[in-house]
Amino acid sequence: MEQRSIILVERSLIMRTRQGQLGRRIGLLVAVLLLVVFLAAPIAYLGILSVTSQGQMLSGQLWPENPYWDNWPIAFRTVPLVQFLRNSIVAAVLSAIMTLALSFPLAYAVVRLRIGGRFLPSLVLASYAAPPIVAAIPLFFVLRALGLIDQLLGLVLVYGMANVPVAFYLLDNFLMRLPEEIEEAAWLDGAGTIRTMVTIVLPLMAPGVIATGIICGILAYNEFLFALLFTYSPASQTLPVGLSLYQGERLVQYGQMAVASLVGILPVYLLGGLLQRWLIGGLTGGIK
Amino acid sequence: MHETWVKRRRRIGWLLAGPGIVGTVVIALYPLVVLVVLSLSQSSLGQPLRGWVGLDNFGRALADHVFRAALVKTVIYALVVTSLQLILGVAVALLLQQVTRGGALLRTLLLLPVMTPPVMLAVAWRLVLAPSGGLLNRMLQGLGLIEAPVTFLGSPRLAFPAIAIADVWQWMPFVALLTFAGLQLLPREVFEAASLDGAGVFQRFWHCTLPLLAPLLASLFLLRFIMATKLFDLVYVLTAGGPGFTTTVGSFYIYRVAFQQFNIGYAAALTILFGLVVGLTTLPVSRLRQVVQRLEG
Numbered sequence: 001m002e003q004r005s006i007i008l009v010e011r012s013l014i015m016r017t018r019q020g021q022l023g024r025r026i027g028l029l030v031a032v033l034l035l036v037v038f039l040a041a042p043i044a045y046l047g048i049l050s051v052t053s054q055g056q057m058l059s060g061q062l063w064p065e066n067p068y069w070d071n072w073p074i075a076f077r078t079v080p081l082v083q084f085l086r087n088s089i090v091a092a093v094l095s096a097i098m099t100l101a102l103s104f105p106l107a108y109a110v111v112r113l114r115i116g117g118r119f120l121p122s123l124v125l126a127s128y129a130a131p132p133i134v135a136a137i138p139l140f141f142v143l144r145a146l147g148l149i150d151q152l153l154g155l156v157l158v159y160g161m162a163n164v165p166v167a168f169y170l171l172d173n174f175l176m177r178l179p180e181e182i183e184e185a186a187w188l189d190g191a192g193t194i195r196t197m198v199t200i201v202l203p204l205m206a207p208g209v210i211a212t213g214i215i216c217g218i219l220a221y222n223e224f225l226f227a228l229l230f231t232y233s234p235a236s237q238t239l240p241v242g243l244s245l246y247q248g249e250r251l252v253q254y255g256q257m258a259v260a261s262l263v264g265i266l267p268v269y270l271l272g273g274l275l276q277r278w279l280i281g282g283l284t285g286g287i288k
Numbered sequence: 289m290h291e292t293w294v295k296r297r298r299r300i301g302w303l304l305a306g307p308g309i310v311g312t313v314v315i316a317l318y319p320l321v322v323l324v325v326l327s328l329s330q331s332s333l334g335q336p337l338r339g340w341v342g343l344d345n346f347g348r349a350l351a352d353h354v355f356r357a358a359l360v361k362t363v364i365y366a367l368v369v370t371s372l373q374l375i376l377g378v379a380v381a382l383l384l385q386q387v388t389r390g391g392a393l394l395r396t397l398l399l400l401p402v403m404t405p406p407v408m409l410a411v412a413w414r415l416v417l418a419p420s421g422g423l424l425n426r427m428l429q430g431l432g433l434i435e436a437p438v439t440f441l442g443s444p445r446l447a448f449p450a451i452a453i454a455d456v457w458q459w460m461p462f463v464a465l466l467t468f469a470g471l472q473l474l475p476r477e478v479f480e481a482a483s484l485d486g487a488g489v490f491q492r493f494w495h496c497t498l499p500l501l502a503p504l505l506a507s508l509f510l511l512r513f514i515m516a517t518k519l520f521d522l523v524y525v526l527t528a529g530g531p532g533f534t535t536t537v538g539s540f541y542i543y544r545v546a547f548q549q550f551n552i553g554y555a556a557a558l559t560i561l562f563g564l565v566v567g568l569t570t571l572p573v574s575r576l577r578q579v580v581q582r583l584e585g
Contacts, residue, residue: 106308
């Protein structure tokens, strides 16, 4: 009797799902399409504009019949894009290395050697809550005193320190998931604390460390406020600053503005495409 | 023997942590001290500390209408944009769970906005929203919804929503990806049991998914709220604080006072008050998160 009622319930469930299946599928498809259009529209539009001449755009062609490739060389000639890009990449890579060098030992000391109690981690994380404008004026005076205004090195140092809380948070999560027994075995074998950290923990945590480095590198690559305030000449300006200054000034034509933004966006997308798995691992590392 | 070993390890620990702590102090604590000193002085960018003015800068700041409006706008903007991103992000995460084919591709697509440099994104949105030849105006005109092109970024009513949409584009996917990852970790048995009890889709979402996700969502809300109060890049490129002072938020106003009018003493006072307001509004949000997580734990 009971058996039968269960079968009946199951059957009615199956019927209901079959009826709703088609409608649900269409609804799902529409929702996914809307999402894809929303996500792709701004970047796709940049791509289209980058091969549209000003005349074609004003005449209302959304899709230019003859792509106007001249925007690309003109944009590179009008604005020192290569220089900006080089500065951005140097600042991103060097500062990410510095952030890792500062935050990996810090995270290891807090998580495994248990220093600083609960206060130190909260202090490090709390420093992330302050808006960057708070640090902007004081850091400006420090950099000027050190002769590092308008120097790429100044930006590297600032980014290297500013991203420590983010790196600490990510590394902390990766470390906690690593079983401690392996390290204990190394200690019992007589390996020192620092040797254990470098030769045993670091290789085991390599995926997490690399993901953290990439995230910090992208944060530095994307940073705008400090770069705007601490650099003045194309020799040290990063791409976001260069672009923000030239838009509307020299890059009056939409097509050339689109080219310049694409030049800044494509490297991160390339990196993201290549290292997607690691990146998602890093981003979702905080979820337990 | 054991005690000295523990002590030695602690000493090495402080040694290892040292550089990181110094970095944090330089970037977070030292600026606070400098700001307090500067805020009590008359200072310009070229000549700091020209004289002491007591609390004059603070008095002036409290009477500054543009600044007071900027504080209110910052907080309201952060609340609205964070809520939008959470609601839409959860919806997209649930959508991702339903998708049977192409889910991986969709997740890649969702990763891209998070990585896009905000300035480049702002330039893209400027082009999309441009009055002459912008994508949105062309689409709206094509559909016959408007007759003349709309200057979205020049309109006091539309400028803030335009910034918010660009913000949602950038960060809603972040919420979606993390929520999706969180959904994968939820115990399946709960949902199976609920289905057998005859709970519908909405009931399962409301009584199972949402409570189980609450700690994660509370953390995401706090994180995004803090980030949203830092709004600067989008304002700088999209509206430059305008039209008038419509989109002048805290960070942007301080930037103008400090680095365009070079009034560093006054800017320092503004920064301290801005930091206090952001801190005081973050507190209830972070308290809420603790309560949610305690209920869960």
